[in-house]
Amino acid sequence: xxxxxxxxxxxxxxxxxxxxxxxxxxxxxxxxxxxxxxxxxxxxxxxxxxxxxxxxxxxxxxxxxxxxxxxxxxxxxxxxxxxxxxxxxxxxxxxxxxxxxxxxxxxxxxxxxxxxxxxxxxxxxxxxxxxxxxxxxxxxxxxxxxxxxxxxxxxxxxxxxxxxxxxxxxxxxxxxxxxxxxxxxxxxxxxxxxxxxxxxxxxxxxxxxxxxxxxxxxxxxxxxxxxxxxxxxxxxxxxxxxxxxxxxxxxxxxxxxxxxxxxxxxxxxxxxxxxxxxxxxxxxxxxxxxxxxxxx
Amino acid sequence: xxxxxxxxxxxxxxxxxxxxxxxxxxxxxxxxxxxxxxxxxxxxxxxxxxxxxxxxxxxxxxxxxxxxxxxxxxxxxxxxxxxxxxxxxxxxxxxxxxxxxxxxxxxxxxxxxxxxxxxxxxxxxxxxxxxxxxxxxxxxxxxxxxxxxxxxxxxxxxxxxxxxx
Numbered sequence: 001x002x003x004x005x006x007x008x009x010x011x012x013x014x015x016x017x018x019x020x021x022x023x024x025x026x027x028x029x030x031x032x033x034x035x036x037x038x039x040x041x042x043x044x045x046x047x048x049x050x051x052x053x054x055x056x057x058x059x060x061x062x063x064x065x066x067x068x069x070x071x072x073x074x075x076x077x078x079x080x081x082x083x084x085x086x087x088x089x090x091x092x093x094x095x096x097x098x099x100x101x102x103x104x105x106x107x108x109x110x111x112x113x114x115x116x117x118x119x120x121x122x123x124x125x126x127x128x129x130x131x132x133x134x135x136x137x138x139x140x141x142x143x144x145x146x147x148x149x150x151x152x153x154x155x156x157x158x159x160x161x162x163x164x165x166x167x168x169x170x171x172x173x174x175x176x177x178x179x180x181x182x183x184x185x186x187x188x189x190x191x192x193x194x195x196x197x198x199x200x201x202x203x204x205x206x207x208x209x210x211x212x213x214x215x216x217x218x219x220x221x222x223x224x225x226x227x228x229x230x231x232x233x234x235x236x237x238x239x240x241x242x243x244x245x246x247x248x249x250x251x252x253x254x255x256x257x258x259x260x261x262x263x264x265x266x267x268x269x270x271x272x273x274x275x276x277x278x279x280x281x282x283x284x285x286x287x288x289x290x291x292x293x294x295x296x
Numbered sequence: 297x298x299x300x301x302x303x304x305x306x307x308x309x310x311x312x313x314x315x316x317x318x319x320x321x322x323x324x325x326x327x328x329x330x331x332x333x334x335x336x337x338x339x340x341x342x343x344x345x346x347x348x349x350x351x352x353x354x355x356x357x358x359x360x361x362x363x364x365x366x367x368x369x370x371x372x373x374x375x376x377x378x379x380x381x382x383x384x385x386x387x388x389x390x391x392x393x394x395x396x397x398x399x400x401x402x403x404x405x406x407x408x409x410x411x412x413x414x415x416x417x418x419x420x421x422x423x424x425x426x427x428x429x430x431x432x433x434x435x436x437x438x439x440x441x442x443x444x445x446x447x448x449x450x451x452x453x454x455x456x457x458x459x460x461x
Contacts, residue, residue, distance in 0.1 A: 004420050007402040011421040014319045017328050020335070024314045027336040028307055031343035 098141065098149040100134040102127050105155040105167055112192035119185060119194065123169065126183075127153060130171060150174035158184070158252045158260075164294070165189050166252040168262075170275070180265040180275050184250045188294070197251050200259070200295060204247070206288040210261060211244035213284050218242070218268075230269045230276075242268040257296035258282060299346075306346060309355050310339055316422060317363055323417055324367040324410070334370050338363040357431040364414055364432065371410070404451050412447035419444060 104127045110116040134151045141149055152172045159166035166186040173179045186195045198204070218230035231241030242263075250262035259280040263269070269276050282295055289295055310317075314335070321334040342362045349358050405416050414433065418424045426444070430437040 003401045007405060008421045010402040011319060011323070011417065014322050016315050016318055017332065019332060020314055020318050021311075023332050023336050024311060024339060027339035028310065028343065031340040 098134075098138045100131060100138075100151040102131050102134075102151060102153040103155065104153075105169065107165075107167075107187070110187075110192050115187075115192055115194055119187075126169075159186070159255050161189075161255045163188065163190050164195075164253055164255070164257075166254075168252060179271075182250055182262055182264060182275055184252045184262060186251070186253050195253070195294060197248050200290060201285070201288045202290055203288070206285060207244055207247060209285055209288055210249075210280055211242075213280060214245070214261065214278050215242065217278055228269075229273065253294055254279075257292075257294060259285065259295050302346060302349075302352065303343070305352055306343065306349075306355060306359075310342070310359065313356075313359075317359075320360075320363060320414075320417060320422075321367055323406070323413065324371060326406075330370065330374070334363070334367050337370070338366040341366060354431075357428050360418070360432045361434065368410060401451065408447060408450060412443060412450065415440060415444050416447050416451075 104123050106120050106123065107116055130151060130153055134149070138149055150173070152174075153170065155167055155169040157165070158168050164186060166184060168182055168184045170180060170182045187193070188195055197206075200206070215232055218232055221228045222230060233241040233243035235241065245261060250264075252260045252262065254260060259282070260277050261280060262275060262277045265271055265273070265275050267276075282289075282292075285295070317335050317338065318331055321338075322328070322331040325331055325334065338359070342359055345362075349355065405413055408416065411433070415429060418429045418432070419426070426437050426440050430440045433440065
């Protein structure tokens with residue numbers, strides 16, 4: 001039997017990994033409904049959180065559906081602090097021929113009130129200006145015997161993760177033909193910072209890197225698809241094609257932490273292309289990035 | 297006993313014996329990741345079916361039964377060679393010959409069919425009673441005894457062959 005004992009020794013010497021205890025504890029926690037129940041009982045706040053989240057969803061929905069509801073609700077502080085972006089005011093005006101539809105996003109719930117206020121007042125001012133311009137133009141057109149004019153301004157939440165919030169505001173002005181512009185803002189929700197394009201990079205080399213990539217991409221897309229046309233400086237018939245991006249070119253960050261560069265309509269392509277955007281592969285800009293915190 | 301007390305007991309029992317579970321699971325699959333998977337799966341299965349255990353003294357056999365079944369399912373599910381490459385390598389390295397002697401029985405046990413292997417491990421390594429093993433494997437005691445003798449006989453034959461060669 002001593003051989004059996006030797007074998008037993010070998011069996012007993014099977015190494016116990018450090019993770020075992022963790023795995024066991026986790027499995028117990030996972031499987032035990034009693035524990036979950038208990039936690040629920042002891043923590044009514046958790047349920048409240050769920051309820052509040054559900055309410056927030058309904059609320060956000062209502063805000064977007066009904067401007068009147070948004071107006072009436074925007075003064076209730078508790079509710080507005082749950083939501084990150086809501087329509088704060090809808091400016092509408094117009095007659096049969098002209099129409100303005102301007103909705104302004106408001107960011108709420110940030111601890112950094114200065115940032116919040118700066119962004120919100122920027123949004124408000126810009127849209128107020130837009131609205132005033134529209135009214136002026138409309139009056140002029142009426143004076144001249146009528147015509148068509150349209151302004152449609154709104155916003156889209158491009159990315160909303162735990163860390164990031166990217167909002168895109170767009171304006172489409174229609175007068176015979178239309179002209180669309182966009183303005184994006186990306187916020188680090190954790191640190192409550194407004195992320196600017198230069199802040200992502202070590203130095204200004206990124207302008208060159210990204211511009212070259214976009215030019216290559218434009219050529220590739222044009223070669224692959226005859227429907228696509230971009231203006232590249234020195235390569236197209238127009239005088240001023242795309243040479244390089246602006247230091248603060250419009251951008252957004254996707255939920256997968258990829259950088260997207262945006263161009264207004266007409267900026268780099270003929271009008272039928274609309275606003276255009278390019279996803280920049282992270283490996284292209286890796287050497288220029290300050291860190292992989294935002295862009296991965 | 298309330299359900300909560302039962303949980304506490306089972307939990308405590310699982311935590312206390314986790315090393316034995318891991319070793320048994322490891323004996324089947326021969327690698328850490330799979331063994332941890334089996335232990336984890338068995339605990340979840342066990343706690344979810346805690347209502348089926350009526351007398352608390354059966355915790356041990358009940359849990360082992362789940363663990364063994366989970367292991368067998370796991371092996372069936374992931375049909376692949378489970379021999380650890382290191383051990384095979386050890387086996388072929390010339391300077392390892394001194395160890396060959398105590399390696400042998402353990403290794404021979406490893407190569408037994410899974411039911412025999414289980415019985416040997418539980419009986420000799422975990423020091424369990426034949427009756428308990430029978431309970432765990434859902435067989436009667438006589439069957440287990442017969443299998444145990446068969447397993448021992450098999451081992452002796454394998455060992456003898458080795459001695460002769």
